[in-house]
Amino acid sequence: MRILDRYIAREFLKILGMALAVFVGIYIIVDLFEKLRSFLEAQVPAWVIVRYYLFSLPTILSQVMPVAVLLSSLLALGTMGRHNELLAMKMGHVGTSRIALPCVALALLLSGVGLALAQSVIPRASERAQDIMRTRVKKLPAIRLGRQNNIWYRARGDELHQQFLHIGLADAASGLLRDVTLIELTPEFTPVRRVDAREAVWDKNGWVLKDGYMWLFSPSGEILLDRFQRMPVGLAERPDEFTRVVRSPEEMSYDELKDHIERLAQSGVDVRRYWVDLDAKISLPFASVVMGLIGIAFGVRTGKTGVVVWVGACVPLGFLYWVLLSLGFSLGRSGALPSLAAAWLPNALFAAAGIVAFARVRH
DSSP: OHHHHHHHHHHHHHHHHHHHHHHHHHHHHHHHHHHHHHHHHTTOOHHHHHHHHHHHHHHHHHHHHHHHHHHHHHHHHHHHHHTTHHHHHHHTTOOHHHHHHHHHHHHHHHHHHHHHHHHTHHHHHHHHHHHHIIIIISOOOOOEEOGGGOEEEEOOOOSSOEEEEEEEEEETTTTEEEEEEEEEEOTTOOEEEEEEEEEEEEETTEEEEEEEEEEEEOTTSOEEEEEEEEEEEOOOOOHHHHHTTSOOGGGSOHHHHHHHHHHHHHTTOOOHHHHHHHHHHHHGGGHHHHHHHHHHHHHTTOTTTOHHHHHHHHHHHHHHHHHHHHHHHHHHHHTSSOHHHHHHHHHHHHHHHHHHHHHHHHO
């Protein structure tokens, strides 16, 4: 049986490698055409574009992997069925479940690897890719992100003052800045003013700091302290320039996103949409197993002439999966579904379909 397992696994992996190469290539070509105008207008060197897509590669692989596993399991077993190899295995008293075992094991392995990468490599690589897009293409100022969303930002200031802003927590959806510290320095880096505020909000006249303290530093060395409830502050940056510094869920690991959600909830922000993203970090890697089950069910029933038909079904199936995923996310973010149900909706439906289809093949 080990020889048979190795043979099936080799055929599966061979097709998987080709499928991933094709899908990743198509993804990059389509994405490059969409962003080509932005790259040309920003006069981005070719090596920067290459670096952008290299850092985007882990995310791209995670997105195309489920469909690649579906195609690989279908073609590996379907080709064997067309060449009567599956019939020979069954005549040797090898059951359908045993034949499918190597494909299921590899799909589980790929899901495990995807889950591990989603907590480590993918967030960091996605962050680097987005940093290239922000600083090299959109020409936005560089920022430094720390853990727990602590953000240091150098504001534009004016001829008389340099401004440095620390944001403890920012919510892109609401546009609020929490735990804000503004430090103003002279061009010679002599402190002029420090302002600490609970939050900063934007109104039609500019930024307003709420509930905080202000320290004024005089040239003689005297320090004046003042408490305020509401104070306008001269910052040239608009809300979209600050909220862009918030890392997206794709740029955070599971633990980082969970901690971000807890801090937002403590600040009174609606966090339903973030819970859906958090649960999706677990559900999405297991899409490979679900797609593998469907591919196996189709592969063992293709016969001599059905391979092309079932391969043609892969594209709409993959499209249907992402439609259901988008639908589940929308329902979860609006509160119509619990976040766990919203994130696992496509996996549950496709897994049920795969199990039913495979059970019918066995009988």
